[in-house]
């Protein structure tokens with residue numbers, strides 16, 4: 391059974407600092423125990439700020455012994471600034487000694503699979519049975535990765551990666567890990583800021599149906615950690 395922890399911070403900067411500290415703790419502990427770690431990154435405002443924070447304060451993370459995945463990405467050309475992968479590279483990955491063979495990006499639309507369903511199937515083949523950490527942002531209606539309320543993607547129970555072709559938030563075509571894939575993570579960490587997300591935070595932590603509030607289904611196999619600023623925690 392997962393243990394859920396909620397921590398509150400003054401502002402988004404403090405949330406990013408806390409998320410970076412959790413990343414360091416989980417990764418360093420896994421590397422000490424098993425020699426390497428596997429993490430899933432997210433896009434979004436705090437998600438990318440967390441990576442920038444890690445660039446400034448990497449601590450004892452051994453970047454070469456780290457497998458890096460993404461929870462979702464936009465199915466646009468690889469050089470498009472909307473790509474979560476590109477934003478992560480600019481914020482962190484271009485500045486630390488990651489092993490390029492262990493950086494597992496979701497294919498872009500100008501990559502080897504022109505069809506997003508094929509890109510999703512190919513990505514599913516790359517995923518391990520277990521991640522140490524899955525970082526997540528959350529949208530105001532409770533979406534995580536590209537799992538939006540009342541969609542086939544959030545209802546998926548068998549596949550670990552699916553294509554989304556009608557995302558209500560642009561760009562419309564995306565590839566996303568599903569709730570079963572998120573639950574392969576030992577630790578799931580959701581970073582959420584802003585009053586516009588306070589209702590969805592309260593609903594998710596209160597046990598809403600994930601079809602209504604996808605973040606409610608985002609639980610780690612051992613722990614789920616919510617890092618909130620004061621505004622996002624306003625309805626708890």
Ligand SMILES: O=C1O[C@H](COP(=O)(O)O)[C@@H](O)[C@H](O)[C@H]1O
Pocket residue numbers: 432433434435436437462463474526527528529530533534535536559
């Ligand atoms: O569309 C997306 O949005 C979520 C949340 O982003 P935020 O800027 O509101 O925090 C993000 O986690 C996801 O990766 C992204 O594709």
